[in-house]
Amino acid sequence: MTARHRIAVIAGDGIGQEVVPAAVRCLDAVAERHDIAFDWHHLDWGSDHYRAHGRMMPVDGLDILAGHDAIFLGAVGVPDIPDVHTLWGLLIPIRRAFAQYINLRPVRTLPGVPSPVFSRDPIDLVIVRENNEGEYSEVGGRVYQGSADEIAIQESVFTRRGVERVARYAAALAAGRRGHLTSATKSNGIVHTMPFWDEVVRDVLADFPDVTARQELVDALAASLVLHPERYDVIVASNLFGDILSDLAGAVAGSIGCAPSANLNPPGEHPSMFEPVHGSAPDIAGQGIANPIGQIWSGAMMLDALGHAAAAAQLITAFEAALASGTRTRDIGGTATTAEVAAAVVAHLGP
Amino acid sequence: MTARHRIAVIAGDGIGQEVVPAAVRCLDAVAERHDIAFDWHHLDWGSDHYRAHGRMMPVDGLDILAGHDAIFLGAVGVPDIPDVHTLWGLLIPIRRAFAQYINLRPVRTLPGVPSPVFSRDPIDLVIVRENNEGEYSEVGGRVYQGSADEIAIQESVFTRRGVERVARYAAALAAGRRGHLTSATKSNGIVHTMPFWDEVVRDVLADFPDVTARQELVDALAASLVLHPERYDVIVASNLFGDILSDLAGAVAGSIGCAPSANLNPPGEHPSMFEPVHGSAPDIAGQGIANPIGQIWSGAMMLDALGHAAAAAQLITAFEAALASGTRTRDIGGTATTAEVAAAVVAHLGP
Ligand SMILES: CC(C)[C@H](C(=O)O)[C@@H](O)C(=O)O
Ligand SMILES: CC(C)[C@H](C(=O)O)[C@@H](O)C(=O)O
Numbered sequence: 165m166t167a168r169h170r171i172a173v174i175a176g177d178g179i180g181q182e183v184v185p186a187a188v189r190c191l192d193a194v195a196e197r198h199d200i201a202f203d204w205h206h207l208d209w210g211s212d213h214y215r216a217h218g219r220m221m222p223v224d225g226l227d228i229l230a231g232h233d234a235i236f237l238g239a240v241g242v243p244d245i246p247d248v249h250t251l252w253g254l255l256i257p258i259r260r261a262f263a264q265y266i267n268l269r270p271v272r273t274l275p276g277v278p279s280p281v282f283s284r285d286p287i288d289l290v291i292v293r294e295n296n297e298g299e300y301s302e303v304g305g306r307v308y309q310g311s312a313d314e315i316a317i318q319e320s321v322f323t324r325r326g327v328e329r330v331a332r333y334a335a336a337l338a339a340g341r342r343g344h345l346t347s348a349t350k351s352n353g354i355v356h357t358m359p360f361w362d363e364v365v366r367d368v369l370a371d372f373p374d375v376t377a378r379q380e381l382v383d384a385l386a387a388s389l390v391l392h393p394e395r396y397d398v399i400v401a402s403n404l405f406g407d408i409l410s411d412l413a414g415a416v417a418g419s420i421g422c423a424p425s426a427n428l429n430p431p432g433e434h435p436s437m438f439e440p441v442h443g444s445a446p447d448i449a450g451q452g453i454a455n456p457i458g459q460i461w462s463g464a465m466m467l468d469a470l471g472h473a474a475a476a477a478q479l480i481t482a483f484e485a486a487l488a489s490g491t492r493t494r495d496i497g498g499t500a501t502t503a504e505v506a507a508a509v510v511a512h513l514g515p
Numbered sequence: 516m517t518a519r520h521r522i523a524v525i526a527g528d529g530i531g532q533e534v535v536p537a538a539v540r541c542l543d544a545v546a547e548r549h550d551i552a553f554d555w556h557h558l559d560w561g562s563d564h565y566r567a568h569g570r571m572m573p574v575d576g577l578d579i580l581a582g583h584d585a586i587f588l589g590a591v592g593v594p595d596i597p598d599v600h601t602l603w604g605l606l607i608p609i610r611r612a613f614a615q616y617i618n619l620r621p622v623r624t625l626p627g628v629p630s631p632v633f634s635r636d637p638i639d640l641v642i643v644r645e646n647n648e649g650e651y652s653e654v655g656g657r658v659y660q661g662s663a664d665e666i667a668i669q670e671s672v673f674t675r676r677g678v679e680r681v682a683r684y685a686a687a688l689a690a691g692r693r694g695h696l697t698s699a700t701k702s703n704g705i706v707h708t709m710p711f712w713d714e715v716v717r718d719v720l721a722d723f724p725d726v727t728a729r730q731e732l733v734d735a736l737a738a739s740l741v742l743h744p745e746r747y748d749v750i751v752a753s754n755l756f757g758d759i760l761s762d763l764a765g766a767v768a769g770s771i772g773c774a775p776s777a778n779l780n781p782p783g784e785h786p787s788m789f790e791p792v793h794g795s796a797p798d799i800a801g802q803g804i805a806n807p808i809g810q811i812w813s814g815a816m817m818l819d820a821l822g823h824a825a826a827a828a829q830l831i832t833a834f835e836a837a838l839a840s841g842t843r844t845r846d847i848g849g850t851a852t853t854a855e856v857a858a859a860v861v862a863h864l865g866p
Contacts, residue, residue, distance in 0.1 A: 247703030352598030387766035
């Protein structure tokens with residue numbers, strides 16, 4: 165029997181409009197081979213919607229999304245609208261409204277994609293980023309605005325429940341992989357929240373005797389990801405640290421354009437959201453040269469989360485084969501267009 | 516006439532006890548050649564002091580330091596005492612009490628020190644880190660401690676005065692170098708303080724029409740430092756972002772062990788403090804193999820800040836020559852001991 169999934173698609177801004185159609189094409193192709201049918205529901209939300217209506221999405225946007233099995237997002241953000249409006253008007257509210265408290269960011273050496281660092285062994289790590297709280301918050305504000313005495317205050321808010329569930333997810337993931345967990349901290353400089361983070365992570369680890377865990381200061385960890393990326397297995401990090409470390413690790417592995425992410429609601433009570441790590445890249449938008457691999461790989465993560473592990477694996481194998489065969493966009497040393505990469509991925513799916 | 520300087524020396528913990536004497540030896544040697552006399556005042560503060568007296572430094576520690584022309588610090592921190600005690604009991608109070616609001620961290624390709632990244636052109640950048648406020652604060656705390664409902668809150672506090680002075684310092688520095696300034700931000704995720712940071716930086720830049728400035732999101736900037744480190748000239752960053760980016764840039768240039776820093780009070784009303792970027796490295800402490808270059812280079816920055824630019828330049832030339840000649844510690848691919856590196860630097864000072 166055909167498995168049907170209703171997917172909300174927000175291509176969004178910039179290259180989102182190019183890489184999302186490319187990925188949808190690949191997803192339809194692999195779906196067909198596995199008796200899966202995607203019901204794509206395209207939503208024209210984003211910065212154009214903001215310009216027209218003063219909002220990134222309609223007032224009932226979250227209700228609309230709630231009726232879907234998953235959300236497939238391209239990118240949001242444009243040079244002429246402050247990011248605080250575009251991101252806090254769409255991306256971050258979705259992550260929070262649907263309790264997508266896990267942001268999963270695998271980073272791997274890909275065939276034919278050269279790494280900018282000298283690394284003997286292939287990189288194969290996953291960053292588990294806390295996605296709902298921490299340093300990203302709307303709590304805070306300013307006093308003496310516009311004057312020489314102006315002060316801006318920002319509150320980071322960490323809850324035991326929030327840290328516990330991300331630590332638990334990361335430890336379980338590590339247990340099913342190579343058994344190593346690294347916790348990013350800054351308990352020597354950030355006095356209140358980071359020692360708390362360390363404590364909660366330590367408590368959770370008591371339930372995972374087979375996982376070897378260590379905590380590393382985020383500054384040293386950033387340096388170490390450049391020097392020894394192959395040493396890492398699973399890294400658990402706060403919202404901000406996970407953000408920085410995942411871009412960094414993506415670059416170390418050879419391309420931010422290939423890096424995928426899943427914003428997961430693990431209990432499955434709400435839709436999860438799948439989006440590449442890269443942004444809307446206004447500098448190359450509209451030229452058809454954007455790298456669609458990050459979006460396609462995010463699509464594979466969506467397949468996996470929807471229960472189609474075999475289809476996900478087939479799609480990953482296909483894009484790896486396409487990369488290995490030399491069909492690559494400019495950012496990773498090739499000359500192919502976005503559409504050519506998608507076509508090569510489909511071709512490598514086989515009959 | 517001999518220039519005399521009274522220097523407070525806190526070798527501190529771990530390898531601080533090894534690299535500080537090595538650097539003092541080099542500083543004395545270069546001082547002699549420039550009619551400078553250092554009056555070293557050794558203070559046995561640090562974690563042993565904490566174990567004995569429950570404090571990292573005496574109650575009147577800051578008063579003692581105030582009577583000096585500069586502070587020369589090794590490292591603080593040990594595995595068995597929480598960093599919050601060791602760092603907030605010594606390092607951070609000194610930075611704040613003496614309004615050392617600039618943390619200057621030059622990063623350069625050094626002769627004979629291989630970079631772990633493929634980079635065509637040499638790296639020559641300076642990170643100007645805000646050093647007194649921002650994400651590092653003692654404001655905040657916890658509620659429902661120990662319970663499942665526990666919440667930890669941390670306040671980042673940014674003042675217009677604080678951001679303005681670091682931005683101004685960085686812009687002036689850029690004007691005297693290649694004229695490029697990059698401001699690290701996260702105004703798309705951190706809602707209150709980072710848009711404020713951007714505004715204040717923009718206001719300051721109005722006074723520097725010859726400086727080309729751009730702001731980069733800290734996640735993208737971290738990635739870009741791996742891909743194109745040679746593109747950067749001066750980077751201005753908040754306390755936390757500067758911390759992460761400077762370790763990262765040090766690693767990209769080939770060694771954290773070589774990276775120096777100056778905690779400056781630019782008006783010169785209080786002593787400034789000079790310390791390497793690396794920490795106390797308990798894993799290699801006591802073996803005599805620690806890299807002293809970060810400490811020696813920090814000493815050169817101290818010479819420069821004390822008005823001895825020629826002596827500073829001679830010391831830098833000497834350690835570059837020592838490195839080029841192959842006298843290097845293990846962390847940068849050599850076999851030399853800490854003492855051998857110091858001896859080589861002294862030898863390269865010439866007669
Ligand atoms: C030890 C720690 C508190 C300190 C900091 O984060 O400022 C260190 O990493 C540094 O960079 O000087
Ligand atoms: C756009 C921005 C708010 C976002 C984040 O920081 O979470 C992005 O960088 C990401 O990593 O998804």
